[in-house]
Amino acid sequence: QLKSGFFVCPSVRQAKEALENGEVPVGCLLLYNGEVIGRGRNEVNETKNATRHAEMVVIDRVLDWCKEHNKDYTEVFPQTVLYVTVEPCIMCAAAIRLMSILSCLFMPEGCMSKCYSFGEGPHIVIYGCQNERFGGCGSVLNISSDDLVDTGEPFKCVSGYRAKEAVKLLKAFYRQENPNAPKSKVRKKENRK
Template identity: 30%
Template sequence: MSSHFFPRDEYFMRLALREAARALEHEDVPIGAVVVREGEVIGSGHNEREVREDPTAHAEMIALREAARALGSWRVLDAVMYVTLEPCPMCAGAIVLARIPRVIFGALDPKGGAAGSVLDVLGQPRLNHRPTVQGGLLAGECAELLQAFFAPRR
């Protein structure tokens, strides 16, 4: 996993952080994601599990669906996904299936991350697609948002 980021990466991660903050409006875990192609956001999302009563309504899944609709294809090629927390196994699987070539995440998820923390779905050599994965971009800010959400609940 690489940690070399481009200046525009911080800009798009900040958009993902804004999306994450939107999840707080409906008492959901503040995770946000944006999918970018050719410098343009083609999909964005934040956790909506509570409001939709849907266990699959993760930020990444919503952003991927939006991106696929924007492209008119389930293959989200030549795009980058920015997500504030290391993807879970479900989201990592969807990223692989969508053929996203590059994933950048903020904070590590030591309890459920599937980009190397607990599992490494995104780096699994037996799968037909492996994106480039970079972690740690604005990790402190991403982690702070999550900690502020969970502190009064634990």
């Protein structure tokens, strides 16, 4: 049985590291048999690659872990638990679904001090706050559970675990300047102050 409270803090630490590196503060980690086998944070600005979201980074790291440990990723991913600070975007939700991470639990607000045990088996994605602009688990599209052809198995979602902390990190990011933003966008931001 997995206790979520024990593993959420490392994903928040990944988000804080992303913020310190000028990235949108999203962090995540993947567990397999109760062991962290991959950590990820946004690396979009750092790599100048718009696809390097925390979830994509952690998937790549777990694929590397599988190679190093002579494991078949098609057997590992369905047995993993993904912890992420913000609702996966549409792209990441599709990747999670394709990798067969079959459930996504978004913990209800106000349950921050509790630990949760999941009896249904691994296959879990736990995230903090919703992504109202790009969310792929119900906020914008429901990639996680829609009936889609050739896209892997749907996964369940529950949100809100440590959402206030995730939102606080996002607000801190959006208060600062993005050094990679086009000058026209920076000026628009200055005019809004």
